[in-house]
Amino acid sequence: AVMAYCDDERKATLLAAQVRQAMPTWCVDVVQAYVSVAIYYDIASIDFALVSDWLVQLQQIEWDGLNQPTGRLHQIPCCYDFGLDFERVQDHTRLSREAIVALHSGTIYTVYAIGFCPGFPYLGYLPAALTGVPRLASPRLKVEEGSVGLTGRQTGIYTEIRPGGWNIVGRTPLQLVDVEDAYFPLRTGDQVQFQPIDECEFRALAGKRLT
DSSP: OEEEEOSSHHHHHHHHHHHHHHOOTTEEEEEEETTEEEEEEOTTTOOHHHHHHHHHHHTTSOOTTOSSOOOOEEEEEEBGGGOSOHHHHHHHHOOOHHHHHHHHHTOOEEEEEEOSSTTOEEEEOOOGGGTTBOOOSSOEEEEOTTEEEEEBTEEEEOOSSEEEOSEEEEEOOSBOOBTTTTBOOOOTTOEEEEEEOOHHHHHHHTTOBOO
């Protein structure tokens, strides 16, 4: 792969979109993570130097409709009643539980990276009032699938049961990943906004896929 580093996340999203639109036959995959873009290539068809030169030339081309690339906006239900760490978040932010929910759900986030476990979206950025809450001193050994956590400047969704150290503020009932079925609806560049729901709505939506 060739790893390209951009000045900011917007330019990285633009570069990834440019590569995907051009999609030469030797390109195997394009993976953005914040300000970096990895372009995976078929080593039987091309080498590192030629891919690097192609990327330089690509960035000199004017691309109509790609000046402000945006992905799909996903509305993801979140039951904040399942938040385990509101006390920690409140202690750090000096905000009420209601204010935390309003800020967290009132923000539209961008998927800047996917990793840690299959389909886990790293979403940014939190509003300033919610920024800076540290990770748990000792990670939980088990975080439930669908748990919505935050730390630092980011929020994210645990797509499967895993250990984890983020502050859990809610949980979505939706299925966001199915590895066997190659179901990964969230991509870098997409946008996410959380919709508060109650436990009754959570149970009604449990197991449904993100559409």
